[in-house]
Amino acid sequence: MSNNETSYKDLIAFHPGSYIEEVIEDLNITQKEFAERLGVSPKMISKLVNAEESISKETANKLAKVTGISISTWLKLQNTYDIKVIEIEEQQKQDEVSICEMIDFKYFKQNGFVENKTYSMKEKIVELRKLLRIASLSYLNEFNNAVSYRNTKGFSEEKNIVNSNVVLELATNNSRNITDNKLNKVKLEKILPEIRKMTLQDPRKFYPELKEMLLECGIILYGMPKLKNASLNGATKKFQNGSVLLLITDRNKSSDIFWFSLFHELGHILNNDFYSDHEDKEAYKAKEENADLFARNILLPQDKYLEFIDMGRYTEETIKSFAIEMKIHPSIIVGRLQNDKKIERNIYNYFKINYNICLK
Structure with a gap:
């Protein structure tokens, strides 16, 4: 969008400064020379071209003399722009109310x-x-392709996008200046085994330690309470200073989902899978699949998991035994079996722990 254009959804308002800019280009002169011909200051022409000033009757009269375009035409262009801007503002107000109600x-x-x-x-x-820290709530109704989300399946409705963006913006604004440490992927890779061992610990013990370990790597682990209709379990975002936000929400935060969401986002970070505003859906999907694969393999190495699957026996005893062998919490195995449809969703859920983590 150019400086002399105001738009919102399908509404577009063209400031008459855009036409003045075209006249200057057609005459093949500078804004300064055009200002001299018009008998006004170069600053005023600059403001008109950049939609920072309206065309007055006096200016319209001068423009008519220089360009041969009538005074009424210049004033009509200004009036049309002013009316369209009012329409845009009214539409934004209505939309803000609708968004706020969500x-x-x-x-x-x-x-x-x-x-x-x-x-x-x-x-x-x-x-x-x-x-x-936004000028209008309408900013919230666009899916943010510049951020990687864990669990994007629930983003089919506007209310899910809006509320997910609310959580993301809150976390972003409250964490952007927590550290000057830049992302250090070498350090992060080294501590992955230690993080994996934390699946066996109480969250009151591991969560503060996890935050400190990640902070040393330039990663700000920021927990947010769940918000109704916010469809994300986690997200990552790279800050300008080189640090990275890793957002985790307590939405569906049973132990298996927490750890999968955490390693999913760490997969994005290690693979440098940060998103672009211009990325298409297929590229986005591929990055999500790569992060899922990373999390699965970290938590349960594929070869070991396939050996367990080949046994075809999913009892309480075999799950416990496999968990001990893998040195991991049994809830993660149960969650994987349920996700892969090897067992029903309502089976062995007593292995799962609902984390009551002190967030933020």
Whole structure:
């Protein structure tokens, strides 16, 4: 979008400065020379071209004399632009209300992001803009291809995209300045076995240690409470200073999902699979599949897992025995068997632990 164009969805407003720019190009002169011919300052022409100033009756009169285009035409162009901008602003306001209605505002009060009081719709919108550091809530309704998400299957509806972006923006804004450490993939690879061993530990012990270990590698592990209709378990984002955000939510945070989500995101980081705004769906899908494969192989090496599958016996005893052999929590084996449809989703769930991790 050019400086003299305002757009929102299918609404586009062209500032008359775009036509002035075309006139200058057709005359093959500089903005300074055009300003001299018009009898105004170069600064004023620059502001007109960049849609920072409106065409007044006086300016329209001068433009008519220089260009041969009537005063009424110049004023009509300005009026058309002004009306279209109002339409855009009204549409944005309506959309902001619709988006705000998709977001459970109690979440922000319950988790201390805003004061625990009653808010009008207008106040909610203002608080959300401030909290998320965005000019308009309409920013939230676009799927962010520049971020890798764990669990994108639930992003078919706008409310899922909106609420997932809310969680991501909160985590991003609260973690971007936590460290100046740049991502160190060599360090990260070295500590992967230690992280894997943590599956056998209580979260009260491993979580603080895990955060410190990752921080040394330039990775900010940031946990967020689940938000209704937010369809992500984890996400990664690279900051400008070289550090990386690794967001984990407590959505469906049984032990098997937590560890798979964590290693999935670490797979993105190690493979440098950070996303581009211009990436197509197939490339996005391929990166997700690679991260899934990385997590599966770290947690349960493929050759060992296939040997276990070949036995064809999925009892409490065989799962426990295999977990001891792999030095990993049995819930991870149960989760893998359920995901691969070797056992039903309701079988052996007593192996799983619901983590009550102190997030943030």
